[in-house]
Amino acid sequence: MRCSQCGATDLEPGWLPEWGQDGGYTRWVAGALKLGVLGRAKIFRRKKLTVSAFRCQRCSHLELFAG
């Protein structure tokens, strides 16, 4: 794996927590963001994937991967 900003190959694996809801981790959801009447995102029947975040140890850029 290579940083898309500086080309370094020493990327540190990690993930993005989401403290407000259910399991506490950020997911990628297919399609455009649509909000319900209470202001919450509609995610029913959407494809959802876990998000991995790799941090470049040279320039701090994050590379995100879903699934």
Ligand SMILES: [Zn+2]
């Ligand atoms: Zn970098």
